[in-house]
Structures are given as structure tokens and as C-alpha cells.
Amino acid sequence: MRPATRMEGFGAYFFAALGKKIASLRAEGVDVIRIDIGAPDLPPPDFVVEALVESARRPDTHSYTTYGGTPEFKQAIAAYYRRRFDVELDPASEVLGLIGSKEGLFHLAQAFVNPGDVVLVPAPGYPTYRAGTRLAGGELYFMPLLPENGFLPDLEAIPADVLKRAKILWLNYPNNPTSAVAPLSFFEEAVAFGRKHDILIAHDAPYVDVTFDGYDAPSILQVPGAKEVAVEFNSLSKAFNMAGWRLGCMVGNPDVVRYVHIYKSQVDTSQFLPVLQGGIVALTDERVWPWVAQRNAVYAKRRDIVVNALREAGIDVPAPKASLYVWSPLPEGETDSMAFCDRTLREIGVSMTPGVVFGPHGEGFVRISLGTKADRLREAMERLVAWLK
Ligand SMILES: Cc1ncc(COP(=O)(O)O)c(C=O)c1O
Numbered sequence: 001m002r003p004a005t006r007m008e009g010f011g012a013y014f015f016a017a018l019g020k021k022i023a024s025l026r027a028e029g030v031d032v033i034r035i036d037i038g039a040p041d042l043p044p045p046d047f048v049v050e051a052l053v054e055s056a057r058r059p060d061t062h063s064y065t066t067y068g069g070t071p072e073f074k075q076a077i078a079a080y081y082r083r084r085f086d087v088e089l090d091p092a093s094e095v096l097g098l099i100g101s102k103e104g105l106f107h108l109a110q111a112f113v114n115p116g117d118v119v120l121v122p123a124p125g126y127p128t129y130r131a132g133t134r135l136a137g138g139e140l141y142f143m144p145l146l147p148e149n150g151f152l153p154d155l156e157a158i159p160a161d162v163l164k165r166a167k168i169l170w171l172n173y174p175n176n177p178t179s180a181v182a183p184l185s186f187f188e189e190a191v192a193f194g195r196k197h198d199i200l201i202a203h204d205a206p207y208v209d210v211t212f213d214g215y216d217a218p219s220i221l222q223v224p225g226a227k228e229v230a231v232e233f234n235s236l237s238k239a240f241n242m243a244g245w246r247l248g249c250m251v252g253n254p255d256v257v258r259y260v261h262i263y264k265s266q267v268d269t270s271q272f273l274p275v276l277q278g279g280i281v282a283l284t285d286e287r288v289w290p291w292v293a294q295r296n297a298v299y300a301k302r303r304d305i306v307v308n309a310l311r312e313a314g315i316d317v318p319a320p321k322a323s324l325y326v327w328s329p330l331p332e333g334e335t336d337s338m339a340f341c342d343r344t345l346r347e348i349g350v351s352m353t354p355g356v357v358f359g360p361h362g363e364g365f366v367r368i369s370l371g372t373k374a375d376r377l378r379e380a381m382e383r384l385v386a387w388l389k
Pocket of ligand 1: 038099100101102103126172176204206234235236237243247248
């Protein structure tokens with residue numbers, strides 16, 4: 001069988017291949033600790049699960065649901081944006097429900113990028129911005145995220161000829177993989193930039209509710225007039241430990257919402273109603289906020305375990321204020337993150353994500369996830385520190 005040429009350059013998703021390697025090591029008896037994958041290990045709030053179960057028991061909840069999420073789900077997204085960011089959204093025209101935000105990142109390129117259009121993507125960055133662009137026939141321009149700039153892109157450094165052909169600017173804060181955060185003033189700069197150069201600003205914000213030490217992450221829609229040029233992707237996956245539920249949204253510019261909805265309606269037929277109804281409870285029930293605070297305190301403790309161990313090993317890392325990750329430079333003398341992570345996996349059973357997986361400027365780093373229980377995380381870090389000595 002010969003696949004379409006657009007498939008060229010796409011191998012198995014990194015984590016799919018890694019999963020196979022880990023399964024075979026475990027079959028040989030190796031005790032592998034996974035601190036690579038960016039998924040919450042803890043469950044969602046009980047009252048959210050109960051809402052799903054109750055809804056699933058009813059006989060009238062098993063049919064197809066409205067394309068792009070039910071009106072009640074969209075209203076719940078709007079209520080969340082009002083409660084969380086003081087941002088007003090029209091649920092009918094400015095909110096689109098997604099089967100997890102990942103599909104929306106991909107659909108945006110399909111709906112807006114023509115062959116030859118340039119898409120500005122952060123590097124390192126979440127791989128779907130790149131894959132979506134390439135599969136739409138667009139050209140990538142990598143905006144370096146560097147430690148010396150606080151992992152914010154230097155928008156003024158983008159050449160004028162690139163800007164002329166640029167269609168979309170991707171941003172992602174709190175950031176995966178660098179765990180950097182952006183102040184609202186940076187979003188103000190980005191919105192002004194989008195307006196000046198007629199570029200759609202797409203802000204991907206799935207970690208906006210995974211924050212530590214009292215830090216409050218902003219939405220780009222808090223910038224006055226942002227809806228003229230921007231959309232924001234959000235997700236219940238990390239906010240409420242609901243990654244498997246596949247609940248996300250895109251909000252903001254109504255034209256973009258409309259076209260992505262049209263594209264998406266050709267592809268899928270929305271979600272199971274009980275899942276949407278559980279999502280509505282997560283987004284609107286006041287009990288969720290003390291739950292989020294407690295959950296974030298758990299992550300903060302795990303972050304401290306990782307950061308303290310790395311520092312003990314002589315690796316200088318800042319303690320992240322948000323996200324599910326610690327982005328660590330490789331130890332001195334190491335330059336190849338893929339080879340380094342392969343060695344830690346085989347020699348000490350510790351699986352981390354090589355920075356190079358996240359594209360240009362990711363080399364030289366590894367990503368450590370906080371989605372592992374404290375005792376296992378501690379053991380992984382002890383193995384790593386001992387091995388590095
Ligand atoms: C930056 C970023 N965007 C989007 C996603 C996709 O999240 P989901 O499809 O579960 O909403 C992830 C998941 O890890 C992510 O890290």
C-alpha cells in the first residue's frame with residue numbers, strides 16, 4: 001500500500017513508539033518509572049464523575065448530540081470564562097466545543113491555511129502546531145523560545161517578508177514544554193502585532209488552571225479587542241484531570257469559530273452527552289475551585305521534588321509557576337537529548353521526554369512531567385541523581 005505524499009515525513013507519534021519500547025523493557029522485568037508523559041495521573045472531582053454516571057443511566061442520553069457541543073456545554077464554557085477571567089463570550093457565535101483541544105489545533109490549519117501560507121510556531125513547541133501546518137500545505141517559521149527571553153518569542157525579530165505571508169501566529173502559555181508563563185502585557189503586544197500585520201493569533205491555553213504559588217495565568221481574551229484577531233483554545237484535560245474525556249473548546253473571533261465549526265462538522269459528530277454533561281458540572285460547579293487549589297498543591301510538591309533533585313545534581317533549573325512540566329537543561333557534557341533519555345531509560349529505568357521531540361531549540365533539554373505520584377517521582381529522581389554522580 002502506498003500512502004498519500006502528504007504522509008511523507010510522518011512516522012509513529014513519538015509517545016506511541018516510546019510506549020512500545022517501555023512495554024518490552026517491562027516484559028523483561030525492568031521497573032520503568034514514566035516521567036515523560038504529559039497526562040494527569042489523578043482522577044477528576046467525584047461530583048463530575050457522578051454527573052456523567054447519572055446522565056449515562058438515563059435512556060434519553062445515548063443519541064447523537066449537537067455538532068460542536070450542545071448549547072448548554074457552550075454556555076458552560078462562557079460561564080467559566082466569565083467566572084475565571086471576567087471575559088464575556090456569546091455562546092452561540094464565540095464558542096466551539098471540541099473533542100479535546102488537539103483536534104481544534106489541527107482543524108484551524110485546515111480551515112485557514114493555504115499552500116504557501118506561513119504559520120509562525122513556537123520552537124520548541126507542542127507538535128500539533130507543526131503537523132497541522134504541514135498537512136495543510138503551509139510553511140513553518142520557527143520562533144525561538146530561548147531561556148534568555150523567558151521563553152517568549154521575539155515578535156519584532158520575524159522578518160518582514162515572512163510576515164507578509166504569515167497567516168497564523170501560535171502562542172502557548174503556560175507553555176509546554178518549557179513551563180514558561182506570559183504576562184498579560186505580552187498578550188497585549190501579540191494582539192497589537194496581529195492587528196498590525198493582519199495575522200490570526202491562536203493562543204493554546206490548556207495549562208491555564210495548573211498554576212502554583214498563587215500565580216494566576218491570564219487569558220489572551222482579557223486584552224481589550226482581542227476577539228478581533230484572536231482565538232483561544234482551552235481544555236478540561238489538565239484543568240480538571242479529564243484528559244480521557246476529550247473535552248475542549250475554541251473561543252474568540254466569531255468568523256474563526258464559524259469556519260472551524262464548518263470544517264469540523266465534516267469530520268465528526270460531537271461527543272457522548274453524559275461526557276458533555278459531566279463537563280458542564282466541572283466548568284460551572286463552585287466546588288471545583290477548592291478542588292483545583294488542592295490538586296495544584298499536589299503538583300507543586302512534586303515540582304519541588306524534581307527541582308530540588310536536579311539542583312542537587314548540579315543542574316540549575318528555575319521552579320516553574322505553572323504547567324505540568326519541569327524543562328531541564330541536559331547535564332554538562334551531554335548534547336543529544338534523544339540518546340540521553342534512551343540511556344536513562346535502559347540503564348536506570350527512568351523515562352523522560354527528549355527536548356528534541358518538541359522541534360528546533362528543544363535540543364539540549366529534557367522534559368520531566370509532574371503527572372506521577374510523589375513516591376515514584378522521588379524514586380526516579382534519586383535514581384537519576386545517583387546515576388549522574
Ligand atoms: C500545549 C498543548 N496543547 C494541546 C494539548 C492537547 O490537549 P487535549 O487535546 O487533551 O485538550 C496538549 C496536551 O498535552 C498540550 O500540551
